Amino acid sequence: MPYSTEAIRNIALVGHGGCGKTTLVDTLLQAAGTSRGHGGNNGSGGNGAAERTNMVAGYDPLERKYRHSLFTTPSYIDYRDVRIHLLDTPGYPDFIGQAISALPAADTAAVVIDAQSGIEMMTSRMMELAGARGMCRLIIISKIDTPGIDLPALVLRIQELFGRECLPINLPAAGAHEVADCFFQPDGDADFSTVAAAHRALMDQVVEVDAAFMETYLDQGDIDPEILHAPFEQALREGHLIPVCFVSAQTGAGIAQLLDIFARLMPNPAECNPPVFYQDTPGQPQARKRIHAVPDPAQHVLAHVFRIAADPYVGKVGMFRIHQGTVRRDGTLYIGDQRKPFRVSHLYKLQGKEQIEVQQGVPGDICAVARIDDIFYDAILHDAAEDAHIHLEPIPLPQPIYGLSIEPRKRGDEQRLWDILQKLCAEDPCLRVDRMMSTGETVMSGLGELHLRSVLDRMTEMYKTEVITHPPKIAYRETIAAVAEGHYRHKKQSGGAGQFGEVFLKVEPLPRGSGFEFVDAVKGGVIPRQFLPAVEKGILQAMEAGPVAGYPMQDVRVTVHDGKSHSVDSKEIAFIVAGRKAFRDAVMKARPLLLEPVVSIEVTGPEENMGDITADLSVRRGQISGMRRGHGDSALVSGLIPLSELNGYQSRLHSSTAGRGGYTISFSHYEAVPPAMQQRMAGQYKEVADEA
Ligand SMILES: Nc1nc2c(ncn2[C@@H]2O[C@H](COP(=O)(O)OP(=O)(O)OP(=O)(O)O)[C@@H](O)[C@H]2O)c(=O)[nH]1
Ligand SMILES: [Mg+2]
Numbered sequence: 001m002p003y004s005t006e007a008i009r010n011i012a013l014v015g016h017g018g019c020g021k022t023t024l025v026d027t028l029l030q031a032a033g034t035s036r037g038h039g040g041n042n043g044s045g046g047n048g049a050a051e052r053t054n055m056v057a058g059y060d061p062l063e064r065k066y067r068h069s070l071f072t073t074p075s076y077i078d079y080r081d082v083r084i085h086l087l088d089t090p091g092y093p094d095f096i097g098q099a100i101s102a103l104p105a106a107d108t109a110a111v112v113i114d115a116q117s118g119i120e121m122m123t124s125r126m127m128e129l130a131g132a133r134g135m136c137r138l139i140i141i142s143k144i145d146t147p148g149i150d151l152p153a154l155v156l157r158i159q160e161l162f163g164r165e166c167l168p169i170n171l172p173a174a175g176a177h178e179v180a181d182c183f184f185q186p187d188g189d190a191d192f193s194t195v196a197a198a199h200r201a202l203m204d205q206v207v208e209v210d211a212a213f214m215e216t217y218l219d220q221g222d223i224d225p226e227i228l229h230a231p232f233e234q235a236l237r238e239g240h241l242i243p244v245c246f247v248s249a250q251t252g253a254g255i256a257q258l259l260d261i262f263a264r265l266m267p268n269p270a271e272c273n274p275p276v277f278y279q280d281t282p283g284q285p286q287a288r289k290r291i292h293a294v295p296d297p298a299q300h301v302l303a304h305v306f307r308i309a310a311d312p313y314v315g316k317v318g319m320f321r322i323h324q325g326t327v328r329r330d331g332t333l334y335i336g337d338q339r340k341p342f343r344v345s346h347l348y349k350l351q352g353k354e355q356i357e358v359q360q361g362v363p364g365d366i367c368a369v370a371r372i373d374d375i376f377y378d379a380i381l382h383d384a385a386e387d388a389h390i391h392l393e394p395i396p397l398p399q400p401i402y403g404l405s406i407e408p409r410k411r412g413d414e415q416r417l418w419d420i421l422q423k424l425c426a427e428d429p430c431l432r433v434d435r436m437m438s439t440g441e442t443v444m445s446g447l448g449e450l451h452l453r454s455v456l457d458r459m460t461e462m463y464k465t466e467v468i469t470h471p472p473k474i475a476y477r478e479t480i481a482a483v484a485e486g487h488y489r490h491k492k493q494s495g496g497a498g499q500f501g502e503v504f505l506k507v508e509p510l511p512r513g514s515g516f517e518f519v520d521a522v523k524g525g526v527i528p529r530q531f532l533p534a535v536e537k538g539i540l541q542a543m544e545a546g547p548v549a550g551y552p553m554q555d556v557r558v559t560v561h562d563g564k565s566h567s568v569d570s571k572e573i574a575f576i577v578a579g580r581k582a583f584r585d586a587v588m589k590a591r592p593l594l595l596e597p598v599v600s601i602e603v604t605g606p607e608e609n610m611g612d613i614t615a616d617l618s619v620r621r622g623q624i625s626g627m628r629r630g631h632g633d634s635a636l637v638s639g640l641i642p643l644s645e646l647n648g649y650q651s652r653l654h655s656s657t658a659g660r661g662g663y664t665i666s667f668s669h670y671e672a673v674p675p676a677m678q679q680r681m682a683g684q685y686k687e688v689a690d691e692a
């Protein structure tokens with residue numbers, strides 16, 4: 001079906017693990033009569049909704065094993081002349097990086113809340129992230145068939161936490177077997193509140209963004225919802241309205257209404273806040289330009305790669321969202337700053353695992369290319385060489401903090417293991433692999449135990465590699481606490497050609513989480529332009545192992561401001577060495593610090609054990625921030641705690657609560673370790689280094 005940008009809706013389904021996203025996507029696909037790709041309908045039949053077998057969205061055997069989605073899966077529905085792209089994202093905290101990295105591909109974040117579990121850790125996180133990116137938001141309360149739930153209380157709680165702009169657009173009716181529309185056709189009865197009251201609240205909110213409509217509304221006492229499209233979109237865009245709707249994938253209640261909401265009320269790609277891109281001029285950080293993509297099919301192509309899937313059989317698949325221009329089969333595209341374009345010999349739409357060949361993609365489309373080796377996550381695809389150095393506004397991904405040291409079971413397989421790890425990292429922006437300078441080990445880090453376990457499973461299942469693992473390592477990092485100057489003059493005269501390079505630089509601490517910044521402030525070409533990348537390379541080498549305990553460094557700005565070169569002896573290697581040593585020199589004077597990851601934690605357990613649980617957390621440097629009642633006699637405490645204090649926590653909790661306690665963590669931030677601990681770890685590192 002050929003379609004225009006205006007006929008596209010891009011919806012990311014996000015929310016806490018197990019809230020019902022994958023089941024909902026499958027039910028929506030089924031309801032819209034979309035042919036399912038892989039696997040087909042296996043005849044589980046009936047309304048078959050909440051079955052986990054015949055699914056487009058959750059097809060991966062590992063996902064079935066874990067009973068959680070591990071990756072974002074795109075699919076689409078053609079409904080009432082509208083093409084609805086659905087991105088089913090994982091919600092389990094260990095896989096949340098996939099959900100966050102998929103947000104830039106969507107215009108609407110549909111935040112799914114389990115009617116029984118209520119607001120959970122990832123609900124709030126996704127509400128905030130989507131709001132911060134200026135996305136339109138919709139709240140879907142799922143599983144309304146569950147007996148004994150208190151939906152009015154949940155709606156109040158949502159409004160309390162996320163604002164009065166969260167307003168029901170439909171309401172459960174007939175004992176939650178149906179839902180009653182409160183926007184277009186506000187008649188009928190609801191299980192609580194009234195359709196009329198919900199309708200009024202919605203209208204009040206929508207007309208508030210437009211004086212003319214407000215006047216008509218006040219004059220006439222009501223207004224035809226059909227003419228409110230523009231103010232409705234404006235209210236969504238401005239975060240002035242967050243509609244709340246109700247569904248059960250089990251009974252089908254609210255499913256048809258949800259399709260209608262997507263098609264008639266959610267924004268098309270031209271109606272939402274445009275994503276922010278930056279264009280850089282190499283070597284001149286001050287020259288960064290902010291640009292907006294225009295959803296115009298006739299302009300240059302700008303597309304953003306939001307997911308890479310590496311499969312040993314299918315090859316590398318790059319999924320991207322087109323923000324501007326038209327991508328055509330047989331056209332050529334550049335990847336980021338790479339000089340050589342590739343030919344789009346096949347262009348696909350993805351329906352779960354199935355790839356469907358298409359001729360073109362228009363602005364707003366979500367498409368994929370396969371077997372392009374150089375494509376990478378977060379790359380910008382463009383069709384004009386001058387559009388290099390364009391980036392999407394950075395996506396705040398959680399940092400991999402949970403480490404595991406690994407080695408191949410078979411000796412001699414080290415390189416193969418390293419290559420596989422690189423492929424897995426390409427797929428997963430929250431997975432990272434380091435070779436630790438201090439110990440020579442290979443450490444892979446991720447967001448949690450389950451995350452790493454799933455990676456190990458993929459290694460065995462997909463790449464048939466067995467590995468030996470060693471106990472979790474904490475991903476400590478290093479940084480500096482002060483500004484300092486550094487200098488190094490590298491001069492080598494050995495027989496023939498010599499080496500010469502001299503570098504003066506300044507290091508400064510950056511706010512936590514900002515990574516690394518390299519500033520070129522060299523005047524008069526004292527270090528020739530072509531050698532600056534070498535200086536940066538030397539600095540990056542030095543940052544791999546900090547001076548305190550050999551952990552990678554972060555949150556440092558380095559300004560190279562002076563130096564010297566020699567017309568014959570200056571070469572790349574000389575500036576790599578000079579950059580590395582000048583940086584070390586500066587860092588030693590800049591009060592190096594050891595950082596440790598701190599996580600948000602939510603612990604649930606019987607109310608009577610809460611005293612012990614909080615006391616235990618406090619002893620372990622935890623800070624309790626809240627406590628509330630859960631279901632029945634259970635309670636929940638939340639707070640922050642250094643990850644290193646959680647070693648063996650599961651089994652401690654298990655024994656103190658007679659097996660009823662559980663917890664989830666997610667990365668919060670890095671913090672300096674207490675001085676005594678830094679001293680101890682530095683001492684141990686020195687011993688190892690001295691022995692080597
Ligand atoms: N009663 C009831 N159960 C449901 C409904 N929808 C889903 N479930 C069940 O809820 C569980 C979790 O559903 P999923 O669809 O896998 O949840 P998810 O949000 O995709 O979970 P993650 O992939 O981990 O983020 C499954 O056991 C489903 O059968 C519903 O409408 N009613
Ligand atoms: Mg899922």
